[in-house]
Amino acid sequence: MRVRFAPSPTGVLHIGGARTALYNWLLARGEGGKFVLRVEDTDRERSTPENVEQILEALRWLELDWDEGPISQVERASRHREQIDRLLADGRAYEDEGAVRLRVPDEGETVVHDAIRGEIAFPHHSIDDFVIARSDGSALYNLAVSVDDLDMDITHVIRGADHLSNTPRQAMIMEALGAQPPVFAHLPLLHGLDGKKLSKRHGAASVQALRESGYLPEAVRNYIALLGWGLDASTTFLSTDELVEGFSLGRVSKSPAVFDEQKLRWMNGRYLRELAPLDLATRLEAITGRTGLEPAASVAQEKMQTLADFWPLAGFLVEPQPTDEKAWAKVMTEGTEERLRIAGEELEALEDPWTNEGVEQALRGVVERLEVKPKEVFQPLRVALTGSTVSPGIFESVVALGREETLVRLRAALGRLELAT
């Protein structure tokens, strides 16, 4: 088995393309076949090395490795010309104002065998003699892909359903070339939440955007696999191995799917929480360019959905954050000064080691001593330390911050309160 993924080198790998790549890859890996890459563009202008590299980078990020390629169609121009001449010589094609057209019979039909949709018949009367080469001699898409697929011994062509009506043309070219067409499979298209074709308007619609938004490749892979395919009635989480093992074209859906970023976020959060803290920290360090993030990472982990959530949630552990004035005004009320002062004293007096249990005991002690509600101590403390009313658990936060830094920030807050009175 040889499957090929043939992206347009626009420099952007959109979600639909990523899913096509994933399905091809899963199929190849599952059957012990080859996953080959080919740049699908006969136009020299767009096929820049930079654009191609961006696609490859996105595939690498998704951990979809390839066995061969990428082969550029532009570089295959002379081979395409050779086959065009052959069709001309065989009388299967003819020249029309400089362009070359394939002869399509008026009668009959071409039947395409699709692994997902079954047999599809295209009546010949609805297909004109179509152009296979421009008047400058260069090959057009339908001819180029057909020649390339044949030369590369491609056995399975899996692509988006938008290519369905190209398929009879390609099958006819292959037939005219005296070859058997490969197995075709057309995946349902992907739409945005508004039912329209997926595009930049729909948030993170490309792999690159997803990556920048802090999604994990394993979560993206899992989520994308489920857009148009499902193992059974209840399985949602599948490792790459399980995906390779369980994937089959026969279970691919025929109807279009809608890309729902909310569900991806949820799934990403689940994957994030299963990461070892060190692993999470390493990934965060890679995108923030900072080091020593492990303590902060493990504190923030339970509340993050994407890597991008880290900074708003736990940035205060790395460096002091500006105080949210609305939060300050809300929690710094009558009596907070005393509560914070006593909390500070308790923490200062707390014996080593500086642990979660010790900190919790000390702070709950303050609550009991003053006979107030827990939040009346914890919320002002939270704002004093983090600058916000939203943060990871207060005990973990204090522990991660360390005694010294906790006291520094507490004193700063107390200073501000004194100034105000």
Add this chain to the structure above:
RNA sequence: GCCGCCAUCGUCCAGGGGACUAGGACGCCGCCCUCUCACGGCGGAAACGGGGGUUCGAAUCCCCCUGGCGGUACCA
């Protein structure tokens, strides 16, 4: 216009003649947990587009309609 594809909760995925009182997940609502926000737990609302057939029986098979989508390029 012509050709083709598709049609189950708002969304994704199951169910492919009787097991369907249509299942799971996201989201939504409620309750619980709780130091905030989350996580988690429990519960709830929520779908077979319409009409004809076939059949003892249809979400499932057939036809028509409607709707959505794709193509109809010397684009890919």
